[in-house]
Amino acid sequence: MPLQRSVVRNFLDAPRLTSADLSMVFLMREDDDTRPRPMPTLTVREVPETVRALESLGVKSVKIFAGSRVRDARASQGISPIGLMSRAIAAAKKTAPDVLVMTETCVCSHTDSGECWLTDERGGMDLSQTIVNLTVQAVMQADAGADIVGPAAMISGSVRAVREALDSAGHKAVGIMPHLIFESSLYQGYRQSMGAVPRSGTRAFQIDPGRPERAVHVAREMVDEGADAILTEPALHTVDTLVHLKDKIPVPLVPFSVSGEYLRLTDCRDDGRRDVKGLIEAYTVLKRAGASRVITYGALDIARELRTS
Numbered sequence: 001m002p003l004q005r006s007v008v009r010n011f012l013d014a015p016r017l018t019s020a021d022l023s024m025v026f027l028m029r030e031d032d033d034t035r036p037r038p039m040p041t042l043t044v045r046e047v048p049e050t051v052r053a054l055e056s057l058g059v060k061s062v063k064i065f066a067g068s069r070v071r072d073a074r075a076s077q078g079i080s081p082i083g084l085m086s087r088a089i090a091a092a093k094k095t096a097p098d099v100l101v102m103t104e105t106c107v108c109s110h111t112d113s114g115e116c117w118l119t120d121e122r123g124g125m126d127l128s129q130t131i132v133n134l135t136v137q138a139v140m141q142a143d144a145g146a147d148i149v150g151p152a153a154m155i156s157g158s159v160r161a162v163r164e165a166l167d168s169a170g171h172k173a174v175g176i177m178p179h180l181i182f183e184s185s186l187y188q189g190y191r192q193s194m195g196a197v198p199r200s201g202t203r204a205f206q207i208d209p210g211r212p213e214r215a216v217h218v219a220r221e222m223v224d225e226g227a228d229a230i231l232t233e234p235a236l237h238t239v240d241t242l243v244h245l246k247d248k249i250p251v252p253l254v255p256f257s258v259s260g261e262y263l264r265l266t267d268c269r270d271d272g273r274r275d276v277k278g279l280i281e282a283y284t285v286l287k288r289a290g291a292s293r294v295i296t297y298g299a300l301d302i303a304r305e306l307r308t309s
């Protein structure tokens, strides 16, 4: 029977997108680094006011990405306890202890090659040393106050190694949400902004979009290794996988709406902000599809928009 009476219709309405569904992305830069970038960035000094604005609008979590100015084959600055990542985490946590802080845990913003892996003396992939770097990074991020770390290199065994390292460092309460990444052209804005363009031109371990069964395999492996949740990216291009995985794996799925999605689905407004209505529509789809949360560069502007609409 058609639902004509609006009181009945409203009663049965699906839940709408709210600001609590969203996680805000911070791409960090140093104060004196004014190089123009395709994506919005943030300095540590700007973290407190931004976190306060997010919290007051109901956005309860942030995901932080940060690189190093000095880069080498070993990503040695990536594990610095006084690096940009540590300072950003500490600034957010000091301002608002109840705002959940997630991080990216990867070497591509710390290597001179822009690759998500370290090289050995002969220039080859050194996966075991890459994993060591990731474990040290994860502990350093947890020491600074991170609630959930995010191994993003898609290296088999890295989630387990990070779990073991966090546990032995006394960070049993810190969660792990690894990135499940499909190959895509939508990462350019991010890579250019972070100086993380891979020298080889590709990311060795990302999922070939023609092989979705591989995503299921990798997701299972991540859960077996100790993942508490899984981040999928790009968000819209993996919505089929999200729906599929929801019945297959026992952890929450959190799409990451990447730089290319932000740049393509928003419009410039007269007041300098971006029109985020297209993002709101897209994330409503993700919520319907079963996303537990959505990580997005638009969280602050969407929260403002939802408040007034």
Ligand SMILES: NCc1[nH]cc(CCC(=O)O)c1CC(=O)O
Residues within 6 Å of the ligand: 104, 106, 108, 116, 152, 153, 181, 186, 187, 188, 189, 190, 191, 196, 203, 257, 258, 259, 260
């Ligand atoms: N290190 C993996 C990583 N971390 C963040 C992004 C992309 C995020 C975005 O585009 O917003 C990627 C993918 C990649 O560089 O291949």
Ligand SMILES: [Zn+2]
Residues within 6 Å of the ligand: 106, 107, 108, 109, 115, 116, 152, 153
């Ligand atoms: Zn990486």
